[in-house]
Amino acid sequence: MTALSPTTTAPAAGQAPARPVLSLRDVRITDRATGREIVHGVSLDVTPGRTVGIVGESGSGKTLTCRAALGLLPAHVEISHGTVEIDGTDIATLTPRRWTALRGTVLSAVFQDPASYLNPSIRVGEQIAEVLRVKKGLGRRAARDRARALLDAVRLRDPDLVRVQYPHELSGGMLQRVLIAAAVAADPRVLIADEATTALDVTVQAEILDLLDELRERTGLGLVLVSHDLALVAQRCDEVLVMRQGEVVEQGPTRTVLHRPRHAYTRLLIDEHEQYGLERFRTPQEDA
Template sequence: MTPPTTQHTRSEQPGTATEPTAAPVLSVRDVHITDRASGREIVHGVSFDLTPGRTVGIVGESGSGKTLTCRAALGILPPHFEVTAGSIEIAGTDITTLTPARWTALRATTISAVFQDPASYLNPSIRVGAQIAEVLRVKTGLTRREARDRTLELLRAVHLRDPELVRVQYPHELSGGMLQRVLIAAAIAAGPRILIADEATTALDVTVQAEILDLLADLRERTGLALVVVSHDLAVVAQLCDEVLVLRHGEVVEQGPVRSVLHDPRHDYTRLLIAEHEQYGLERFRPAKEHA
């Protein structure tokens, strides 16, 4: 049973709400990524446009190339890996023209990210508040005192229950869900326009995952943040995204508005992702909802 490798791309369907007028903050055009060490191409052409306040989801299993695609957009591909074809534009700037200094200026202020394991992105021996304040001082030039006040506001904005206490705590004193909130606070500290959440809720309990997803939706609505949500779980993406890309072995096997992909999947792999929920998950107990 070899799945067809044809790509099913749909155009926006009539009746789907879209904002074609807004200029994309992130534009990924037919990006190919190659591992120079082995000479193998790992990602075979990914394209999407992301406009402010919108969310693109990338679904695929580990090794499908979804994380590499994100890292390419952040300019942090691992050694040996290289974008060998296509282009990426962040707020209208082609990233191949960026010097290391320009990249540094762009990260956190324009594009930012959170990953699966929040603890490994924090210094274990520095209080979390100081780590967020550092981002603020370096990236936005706030004074120490201003940075401290703003840190409290940020910790409040990510719905941490006791921001004053959390600010002076060390990473090991916080739960996984709290750490991920701290990381999100740091990621949005310098007011980026794009936030990439790569399996950001995968390691969390279901109830905590929902809190983090709610928080991301909330930030998007309040600040017009554009989100890239990467997950192995189609349902996580379905909950948050407007458009979805299904990636398999580095290939986009399906792409389109979430609703039409869910209701009319064209590729066997997408059908499998759906069946997993409908036959083995909670959907099994619920009548399929008709969408308006």
């Protein structure tokens, strides 16, 4: 049995599957400048309380797929085929104003470099409070108190100090926690974490992923976890998509994909991890 095994469990027998909050169907993405299709027919569903992993090397189409779901594709890139639905509504039918309202309240995201998404001249507590005022309609004092509670919820050691600090005063791990606090401030139902821990050391990376798992379990949040690291996805995700050169080459329940891979690229990724002896990814059952 492979050393890469998920720790998540399947829904209880007989339990009806939840309706997807986010659903992509045969999404193809094209660069208008060249006419070249760069993502080829991605389909996935994200349901409450479940984690979907997207794994692949740089340039495989992972981030473009996520940006298509968020309605944040670059100006020269477009969805040329297929649909993205939020709560059953095709995003192509949404007005820009409605789309803006949905971001943060239904669908939110955290990315690899949190400093790029925080204003360097505004204290981090004020930035979270602004999200709450805009998205939740809270007054200034209520937003400030809620921002402090969110900083505490993402397990920052001294939230009262952190909320009055500027981004440059915080470490990478602390900044990522601040960004997560801002991303979940308006109680979204799906959170996309696009390489959110790549730049962090292994210990901090595990802490951030544990935090995301805790949020999922406590709130029923659906997660999309994007990574180039198959071992990370193996431990955290219920379902996995393996992407290569803009195409999904393998997709299914994580345990099935890892134990019975059908595509040569998936087998290569698994073999590479086993070659480096990643024993820490064994489950207790396998170690017994």
